[in-house]
Amino acid sequence: MAKQQIPLTGAQQLTIGKALNLGLRRALEDDPKVLLMGEDVGRLGGVFRITDGLQKDFGEDRVLDSPLAESGIVGTAIGLAMRGYRPVCEMQFDGFSYPAFDQVTNQLAKMHYRSRGRITLPVVIRIPYGGGIGSVEHHSESPETYYAHTAGLKVVTPATPRDAYFMVQQAVRCDDPVVFLEPKARYYEKGEVDLDAPVASAEPLFASRVFRAGTDCTVVGYGPTIRVLRESADAAAEDGRSLELVDLRSLSPLDLDPVYESVRRTGRLVVVHEAPTNLGPSAEIAARVTSECFYSLEAPVQRVGGFNTPYPASKLEEHFLPDLDRVLDAVDRTFAY
Amino acid sequence: MAKQQIPLTGAQQLTIGKALNLGLRRALEDDPKVLLMGEDVGRLGGVFRITDGLQKDFGEDRVLDSPLAESGIVGTAIGLAMRGYRPVCEMQFDGFSYPAFDQVTNQLAKMHYRSRGRITLPVVIRIPYGGGIGSVEHHSESPETYYAHTAGLKVVTPATPRDAYFMVQQAVRCDDPVVFLEPKARYYEKGEVDLDAPVASAEPLFASRVFRAGTDCTVVGYGPTIRVLRESADAAAEDGRSLELVDLRSLSPLDLDPVYESVRRTGRLVVVHEAPTNLGPSAEIAARVTSECFYSLEAPVQRVGGFNTPYPASKLEEHFLPDLDRVLDAVDRTFAY
Amino acid sequence: MGDKPSTRPRSGTGRTRRASKRDDEVALQGPTPDPEFVQLLSPDGERVDHPDYSVDFTDEEYRGLYRDLVIVRRLDLESTALQRQGHLAIWASLEGQEAAQIGSGRALRKQDMAFPTYREHGVLWCRGVDPTAPHGLFRGADHGDWDPSEHNFNLYTLVIGAQTLHAVGYAMGIGYDGKVGTDDGEAVIAYFGDGASSQGDVHEACVFAGVYHAPVVLFCQNNQYAISEPVERQTRTPIYQRAAGYGFPGVRVDGNDVLACYAVTRHALDAARHGQGPTLVEAYTYRMGPHTTTDDPTRYRNGSEVETWKQRDPIARVRTFLEKQKIADDAFFAAVDADADRITGRLREYVIDMPDPTPEMLFEHVYAEGSPLQDAERAWFRDYQASFAGEGH
């Protein structure tokens, strides 16, 4: 893919994958200190082709095919960041990010704090996450709790091509370490992106967004479940129920003000994610919303998530993953109170 | 410490540390397949002396001074378990358990599931956890969310010498992998243990326990915060408030029935732990209790935990850790509704 | 094949000296063998000698090895076809690595234990596991549905390098069981790739193996690639040379030579079972196909490289040898092909007919002793499923 073939301008219909690719390209262009690192990100362009063509255009010193060692990737990224670089690391799949866990939680997350602000580590850890792609084990996990529970990290996840394009650039510009979760099952979803719009025109990186107004029940999701929310709202509308939908976009910090505001109006909340519910993000959201909206809630917050099992073989994943029916079932439950 | 010097019989006043030591000794005696592994657990008896004297009495083939490699310790323990052993691994401190994270979450936790029950891994991972010992960084963390969120692991934590003695033996006998969290700041707390009582006479390993009855507000804690709960109840009693106290003992699975039962009576709940609140165990407990006791709760569940920062330098830890005042403040808050 | 290699190579450390030789040179070598690259059968089918490794095979054993090689390749090709036809989600092909797998797999004794990656279908075959066993995993029906203890062949491990520690732990257990030091002693083989050699876990496995003198053979199939990354992205030095740093021998063997792979592995396993500790074996080979069926190798390697390696095909050289030596005749070759037809036919049927797992299996075996959360979820799920009854859902 030669540089000149891409019309990096105007409003374009892009997939999330392509939007990420172009966002990373912009980031590499905008700042010579930006580096991409990871397994197979160079010559191959990544197993999902998110970094396709970037090594060819920016060279092997900007787009590094790293040795097969996740701790090594994050650990050397930390060193590179100390040297003034802004590394963007790819973990090939969610389930393969755990060998780097010590470097991420003990080192990357804590360095700014322990150095009393003298060291900043603008490192992005890109992780394709979530299920629904029919793959083998370890390729479909939702590790967001591990990262969102870790103070010092920020955790974001886009759900649309537009967000993918801008959020990845914002993450690269952020001076804090950002775990950037990419809903891999949605890489091929299309949407419009205005490539001429400056990054500064995008919403703040850590803000949630009400993306469909409604009156009867609030439904919160992020990343891969946003599509499920949309389908649910459509189906609910047919039954005469109006769902208000929120895309969290950021899992750490959480931006719950729009959710509180919504719940105060609807009196009902359903939180949807693929991660197992037990200590999944919905636990925190339920706890906080209940606390903030104690007198507004007509029913307890309903949580729809993966089951509390290891991720199953993919022939079973349709039962594991929250879908339209499970969301509507939860909405129904909120009306049973 | 020669074997015959220990009166391994009768009711004894023991510290938690000594109770663990004797519990492990019993486990080694009862089953020749039990092994202890970890850094400095042999000759030195561990940095906290929990395994003191055990290598001397059971030999280097039962109590292994492992190379300095946590992933290696857990990974080889998995292999040993496949071979029929029951390894008990010590992670020297909470903050040093993360290099083993992949082996713990991807391998240890999932093996039984992925093998469709053909492989069982009776491995115990002992982790001294929590703060308050005035130590340097990484020595005072509360990683329970990471482990409790991981399906396939069980997570328990004793708060008394009696529980320490029996629970560690029960954990060793459990056919599932157990993360055994030891409240290190409480190692020197004393209490009575009946060493003649058989393990079978102890409460079930995964059951929570109401350890002080009360009528006005339920307070739940575990491990290191149990002492804080006791102090809080004493202080509250002076103010004429009766707190009901619950020791969770097991963080995965959670045994919340006694909590529901209590909250239905008191209408108020405070959950206390040292882990940061954001996605800390109190999030899950608040979400579940609110759901189960929606019409009984007079006030939203109040959560008292560590702040959402990296663990601070130890001169600041008194401010970080929940204490009597913070608990009573939370109790007060529940009465403000 | 019963014959043991005659001598134990002196010391592993001596093996690390000649690091500068170009890999290509080594792999392409003809009938004058380099002692640091063990080869017993040259690419053109000549039997060559090696000072440290001499094995006598009976004619039947030669034929048996050939049959294994052909069958596992055919099973592999069939599996790729099944994936292309939509019956498997993905397949990780062993094409090119048959000799490394059959050589090492046949070197195992019954009592030995093997820890594979996700590509050791050839070793699985040698262990006597049903060749259809891994297909549930690649279909998405299960995570591996055979009993590891039945044939001493562990489940596949997908997290790179993790199984090497399990293997070393298992081997330590053999030691604690007192099952080393005799001909009946037990040994373990741990498979891993060139890419895996970079993982911390593989290092820690070597550390533990060395320190505990575990009866384990660390068997690295250097197939030149970790997905798209050539081995130069992992190391500047031959992988077998890592062994010296842990205090045990390292050997590089022609991974496309089934005889050499057999001899070297048998030798290392026997050393292990006799209490002489671990060995690192680097089988120098090539992944002829894509990393998996989802991979497109034309993006990162050129045809001429693949062509070069075709000249070193692990099966062709055995066939040439059998023909030249008149150990096998046309009838034999035809019979092997017929066997392969039959076995792959059975595979095809099996895979196509493989039932889907039932939804309830989702909740099975999370815990050996059960757990109330799973029980509650299973119960909820049952009710939930039932609520659709009659809706045609």
Added chain:
Amino acid sequence: MGDKPSTRPRSGTGRTRRASKRDDEVALQGPTPDPEFVQLLSPDGERVDHPDYSVDFTDEEYRGLYRDLVIVRRLDLESTALQRQGHLAIWASLEGQEAAQIGSGRALRKQDMAFPTYREHGVLWCRGVDPTAPHGLFRGADHGDWDPSEHNFNLYTLVIGAQTLHAVGYAMGIGYDGKVGTDDGEAVIAYFGDGASSQGDVHEACVFAGVYHAPVVLFCQNNQYAISEPVERQTRTPIYQRAAGYGFPGVRVDGNDVLACYAVTRHALDAARHGQGPTLVEAYTYRMGPHTTTDDPTRYRNGSEVETWKQRDPIARVRTFLEKQKIADDAFFAAVDADADRITGRLREYVIDMPDPTPEMLFEHVYAEGSPLQDAERAWFRDYQASFAGEGH
């Protein structure tokens, strides 16, 4: 001291040959040096030659090294005393390792970057960081309160091995900055211990260093123990021999010989800055004291071992040499002691007067760009604190 060593040792791989030599033999050797164990000053103060490492020191440089050694030991003893008196929570003593730290620390050029563990107080001294800087960490007042970029000396790292990867990444950055290949090139030194050599991270650091040919010196202080575990629990082979497996040189140096540590490190750093890639240096030394002040080494080692190592004291041999060679007189030694008194006196005052951190510091610097959760918690905490005002709390 400006002199560079004359030749680059040929190849690292050659260095791994003689693995069988007993460690004790090596460390105890007299004036006939073993080329695989670099020593330039024998335990009894004799200057010895080494074929690969020749450095000429001026008299002033000899005296300077002596002064450094004495001062860092005195600072260390004072720190231990401060801990015993309750002014520090814990202290990790460098006693016995002064030569390894001063030798390597003085070999660094201004532009070089160092990544210490928690024990490199001697290197910290050489870098010009205030010697009181680490005491906040050991007192519990902070996690290290100096600016790593001011003196090119990173914060201490407590998680074993983690910093080696940071060092290699930093060194890769030097490469990408084009700051290698000349005398002004930059280089990095990463410190780690014998215990750390078992960690996956240290392996991965070696892999990345080798593959990216990073300008880094991996400097292992083998002080024979990881807390209570003797180095035999980590490896059966000398640690420097690991290097060959990654394709770069490994050298074992007498870690109690400040001259040899200087020469070997300078050599390795200069090779790195000139684009010749990494080197692994194993400084063979001994931790004379406990692991930290909370440790009781009598539980795991005997006095005679400690006695043996006392004979190899890193400071005594320099003093003997200076005296024998008449490079320094009594006045000089007295002046050094006076300097040490003054500096340790200042340390004592500093530590005793060190203010406690303010509670609000708990919430500072969690994020460079801030975060609403921390803001909310800080605000809550302020109110909460204020609620006790007047209660005498």
